[in-house]
Amino acid sequence: MSRSTIDTVRTDDRSGTSREVLGANALRPDGAAKVKGEFAFSSDMWAQNMLWGGTLRSPHPRARIVSIDVSAAWRIAGVETVVTADDVPGQLTYGLISEDQPVFARGEVRYMGEPIAAVAADHPETCRRALAAIAVEWEVLPALVDPETAIAGGFDPIHPDGNVIRHQRIIRGDTSATGAIVVEGTYELGMQDQAFLGTEAALAVPDHDGGGVEVYIATQWLHEDRKQMAKCLALPEDKVRLVLGGVGGAFGAREDISLQVHTALLALRTGRPVKMQYGREESFFGHVHRHPATIWMRHHATDSGEIVKIEARFVFDGGAYASTSSAVLINGVTHAQGPYRCDNAVVDGWAVRTNNPPCGAMRGFGVVQACFAHEGQMDKIAAAAGLDPVEVRLRNAMRTGDRLITGQVVESVAPVERCIRETAALPMPSPLPDRPDALLMPGGSGLTADRHHIRRGVGWGVSIKNIMYSEGFDDFSTARCVLADGVVTLKFATSEVGQGFVTLAPQIARSVLGVDDVVLDTIDTGVGSAGSTSASRQTWMSGGAVDGACRLVRERLFEHVGRAHGVDPLRLVIEDTDVVDSMGSLRVPVGEASAGLRIDETFEHHHRPTEELDENGQGNCHVAFAFVAHRAVVDVDPELGLVKVVQVATAQDVGRALNPLSVVGQIEGGIAQGLGLAVMEEIIVDNGRVRNPSFTDYLLPTALDAPEVIATLVEEHEPQAPLGAKGVGEPPCISVTPAIVAAIRDAIGRDLARVPVRPQDICF
Amino acid sequence: MNEHYTLRVNGVERDVCDSWIGESLLYVLRERLDLPGAKGACEQGECGSCTVFVDGAAVCSCLVLAASAVDAEIATVEGLNPDGTLTDVQEAFVREGAVQCGFCTPGLVMAVHHLLDAEPEPSDLQVKEALSGNICRCTGYGRIFAAVDAVIARRRDAAR
Numbered sequence: 001m002s003r004s005t006i007d008t009v010r011t012d013d014r015s016g017t018s019r020e021v022l023g024a025n026a027l028r029p030d031g032a033a034k035v036k037g038e039f040a041f042s043s044d045m046w047a048q049n050m051l052w053g054g055t056l057r058s059p060h061p062r063a064r065i066v067s068i069d070v071s072a073a074w075r076i077a078g079v080e081t082v083v084t085a086d087d088v089p090g091q092l093t094y095g096l097i098s099e100d101q102p103v104f105a106r107g108e109v110r111y112m113g114e115p116i117a118a119v120a121a122d123h124p125e126t127c128r129r130a131l132a133a134i135a136v137e138w139e140v141l142p143a144l145v146d147p148e149t150a151i152a153g154g155f156d157p158i159h160p161d162g163n164v165i166r167h168q169r170i171i172r173g174d175t176s177a178t179g180a181i182v183v184e185g186t187y188e189l190g191m192q193d194q195a196f197l198g199t200e201a202a203l204a205v206p207d208h209d210g211g212g213v214e215v216y217i218a219t220q221w222l223h224e225d226r227k228q229m230a231k232c233l234a235l236p237e238d239k240v241r242l243v244l245g246g247v248g249g250a251f252g253a254r255e256d257i258s259l260q261v262h263t264a265l266l267a268l269r270t271g272r273p274v275k276m277q278y279g280r281e282e283s284f285f286g287h288v289h290r291h292p293a294t295i296w297m298r299h300h301a302t303d304s305g306e307i308v309k310i311e312a313r314f315v316f317d318g319g320a321y322a323s324t325s326s327a328v329l330i331n332g333v334t335h336a337q338g339p340y341r342c343d344n345a346v347v348d349g350w351a352v353r354t355n356n357p358p359c360g361a362m363r364g365f366g367v368v369q370a371c372f373a374h375e376g377q378m379d380k381i382a383a384a385a386g387l388d389p390v391e392v393r394l395r396n397a398m399r400t401g402d403r404l405i406t407g408q409v410v411e412s413v414a415p416v417e418r419c420i421r422e423t424a425a426l427p428m429p430s431p432l433p434d435r436p437d438a439l440l441m442p443g444g445s446g447l448t449a450d451r452h453h454i455r456r457g458v459g460w461g462v463s464i465k466n467i468m469y470s471e472g473f474d475d476f477s478t479a480r481c482v483l484a485d486g487v488v489t490l491k492f493a494t495s496e497v498g499q500g501f502v503t504l505a506p507q508i509a510r511s512v513l514g515v516d517d518v519v520l521d522t523i524d525t526g527v528g529s530a531g532s533t534s535a536s537r538q539t540w541m542s543g544g545a546v547d548g549a550c551r552l553v554r555e556r557l558f559e560h561v562g563r564a565h566g567v568d569p570l571r572l573v574i575e576d577t578d579v580v581d582s583m584g585s586l587r588v589p590v591g592e593a594s595a596g597l598r599i600d601e602t603f604e605h606h607h608r609p610t611e612e613l614d615e616n617g618q619g620n621c622h623v624a625f626a627f628v629a630h631r632a633v634v635d636v637d638p639e640l641g642l643v644k645v646v647q648v649a650t651a652q653d654v655g656r657a658l659n660p661l662s663v664v665g666q667i668e669g670g671i672a673q674g675l676g677l678a679v680m681e682e683i684i685v686d687n688g689r690v691r692n693p694s695f696t697d698y699l700l701p702t703a704l705d706a707p708e709v710i711a712t713l714v715e716e717h718e719p720q721a722p723l724g725a726k727g728v729g730e731p732p733c734i735s736v737t738p739a740i741v742a743a744i745r746d747a748i749g750r751d752l753a754r755v756p757v758r759p760q761d762i763c764f
Numbered sequence: 765m766n767e768h769y770t771l772r773v774n775g776v777e778r779d780v781c782d783s784w785i786g787e788s789l790l791y792v793l794r795e796r797l798d799l800p801g802a803k804g805a806c807e808q809g810e811c812g813s814c815t816v817f818v819d820g821a822a823v824c825s826c827l828v829l830a831a832s833a834v835d836a837e838i839a840t841v842e843g844l845n846p847d848g849t850l851t852d853v854q855e856a857f858v859r860e861g862a863v864q865c866g867f868c869t870p871g872l873v874m875a876v877h878h879l880l881d882a883e884p885e886p887s888d889l890q891v892k893e894a895l896s897g898n899i900c901r902c903t904g905y906g907r908i909f910a911a912v913d914a915v916i917a918r919r920r921d922a923a924r
Contacts, residue, residue, distance in 0.1 A: 029859035032850060034866030035873055037841035041866075044800040124791075125784055128793070197805040197813055197867040197901050248867030249901050280806045440887050496901045498865025545797035661861040665907055669864065672904030695899070703895040706905040753811020 042245025059690025113285025170617030197250015459742025478528030486591030536727025641759025670732025774843030
């Protein structure tokens with residue numbers, strides 16, 4: 001029996017101590033509760049006298065609402081309230097960047113699944129019957145479903161804000177420059193779903209006086225939700241209190257409002273606690289997805305394969321409402337060059353409104369799309385120059401100090417060459433045996449693949465990803481640290497979505513303050529904003545906030561110890577669990593030094609300011625960057641169009657691995673999602689209609705689809721980062737997709753320009 | 765909404781009162797019997813988050829009518845450790861980093877117990893096949909395989 005392929009990732013503890021400090025493989029504080037089934041996800045919330053909520057949604061991509069008659073729903077026993085747009089007490093629309101999305105549609109629906117009404121009743125089944133009893137008379141309207149039509153102005157505006165959400169160009173250097181090699185391609189990406197396992201759920205509990213509401217919610221950003229909810233509910237923000245309910249994954253899909261306003265509204269109307277929970281089908285309609293995109297690129301390069309100029313045109317289909325489309329567009333166009341030097345560029349990008357499902361944030365946020373295109377192009381340059389895929393990437397690899405096509409200088413540590421070389425040095429998988437188990441072959445247990453038809457291919461992908469928010473946004477984070485009698489209590493509003501900030505925060509406190517006992521206070525809006533758990537930003541931003549708060553506490557502890565022992569506080573340091581005089585003999589355990597004390601400090605971490613882009617796409621719009629390389633090995637049965645991803649090797653620029661075990665978890669998980677986009681996952685939209693809103697028809701990678709992952713962590717501490725660490729969440733899922741597709745191209749010798757790759761794209 | 769019946773869950777007789785006959789075992793466990801360890805994520809038996817044992821078989825409780833499980837022995841994740849300690853599988857999941865968001869975790873813990881009780885020394889492929897009915901969106905499965913490996917090794921050592 002061979003077990004060698006399973007556990008090949010190095011997760012060495014870097015802490016040099018048995019304490020769960022920075023660098024240690026500290027274990028999740030919520031781990032025991034989660035394995036026992038005792039951890040309370042938002043869908044597990046329950047309250048005395050609780051009602052269930054349900055939402056009525058549009059069956060049409062675009063239609064006029066001629067009339068809504070809710071009277072039959074009111075007559076059903078057990079129904080406590082029915083609400084429509086007429087019952088929204090405050091602002092009728094919300095949105096992360098542009099407030100263009102209705103709480104409930106009024107007059108017109110713009111996508112299939114748009115909310116029209118909601119009910120609260122004694123049982124989920126009563127809700128279902130009540131929703132079915134609501135009579136809506138529709139006038140179906142022609143739907144705008146083609147993004148190019150939106151750009152060309154060939155369709156009357158489907159929304160007062162128009163059919164173009166944003167247009168941005170980038171012009172840099174010599175726009176007439178060319179080279180001996182010119183390659184071009186048009187690349188397409190389908191609509192991917194975040195498919196977190198814990199569907200949207202919330203419990204709203206109204207205040208006794210009806211003047212406020214407390215909401216237990218699975219979200220990525222408590223304070224942003226509160227801001228949008230308060231406006232729609234016409235309540236002051238301090239009357240809307242949000243508590244993080246356990247979050248069953250997020251991946252971008254919980255950045256926008258889904259059921260927050262509806263649940264709170266039902267609770268305020270009935271004066272009773274209301275729980276809402278989407279089923280899987282409703283979840284597909286209830287959150288934004290990854291933007292489908294079409295990207296044309298033309299690269300000019302020297303005959304030795306060095307990039308001279310990039311021309312590109314990006315079209316992102318934002319669907320019916322803006323969500324974060326404008327920011328996704330900017331991420332796409334500003335990452336058109338990939339992790340490669342390029343002095344000259346002409347890039348044009350559009351994010352448009354259609355009657356397709358709304359799209360917004362998903363892990364990788366616009367860069368996934370750009371990377372699929374630029375990596376396809378790099379292989380074309382390699383072929384034209386007679387180089388192998390590794391050499392062409394090494395020749396062009398970006399370094400610290402290089403200028404991006406936006407004119408911004410890359411100040412981040414940029415170990416692109418090292419990521420590529422270290423990935424190339426990782427071992428290749430053994431060849432497919434002559435008589436393999438069917439489960440090892442493409443198609444798996446269907447027993448359909450023929451060993452003699454299977455061809456193996458190898459492909460590469462390398463990427464650059466901005467971390468933190470961009471374009472002048474100050475996405476700060478706040479943390480509070482209290483030290484009392486040797487115990488630290490941390491308070492923050494950072495959404496824990498599974499990534500492990502609840503593990504990291506105590507590690508930081510232990511390292512800075514020399515304590516072992518760290519208590520985490522409830523994650524809620526009772527402290528300043530932490531910003532969103534997105535953009536690979538929380539280790540940097542909330543990590544920086546916790547670190548800052550702990551350092552303020554340490555300063556006051558040292559002042560106290562200095563006074564008590566007649567020592568200059570500047571000479572004091574923390575060593576292990578002691579306060580130590582670095583120039584003398586004093587050594588006091590932190591527990592003893594803090595006995596009877598209570599030190600309470602709050603810190604806001606802000607990254608350096610960024611700028612908006614000018615009309616030519618020039619400006620220092622991003623904070624920092626992380627890099628990664630992926631090499632994929634696949635087996636393909638070209639006759640049946642079946643693919644088995646055998647192995648993914650990767651070297652990732654992490655700055656510093658604060659918890660190697662957690663980092664590896666992010667790497668393996670991100671690779672599985674990138675594999676999904678490469679060969680499995682797509683929301684199929686046909687004339688505005690979603691055809692596969694279920695886990696039966698939307699295919700996710702299973703244990704049998706997971707490739708062997710071999711990873712190495714490239715650790716060059718990032719001087720700009722408060723803890724030397726870069727965010728690690730998004731890079732793993734970005735360049736693995738083009739690497740897998742390149743491997744399929746390599747196996748079958750056929751150009752593939754669309755993901756997910758389908759059997760019909762492969763078959764000869 | 766007036767059905768009354770009794771289910772035997774984790775060795776205890778539990779009355780189900782005033783229920784609707786169409787309720788799934790998952791719904792009754794979670795909403796009527798205060799056993800929220802099994803999770804609902806697809807309602808179609810595709811994801812395995814709701815895995816429980818019915819007469820020793822691992823089933824998706826979202827696909828079982830609760831009323832049809834009368835007279836069966838039902839076991840849930842809450843019944844794995846009546847004394848409050850972690851089983852070896854649970855312990856390994858925590859130590860090996862197999863838990864991220866944790867939503868799939870109770871179902872996977874049940875699936876791993878079910879596998880290793882039947883086959884103490886499974887091959888890599890047997891592990892993958894046995895767990896392929898339990899979807900995890902966070903981990904990419906690597907640390908879950910590591911946890912299974914750790915349990916196999918520990919049980920092998922203990923048997924020596």
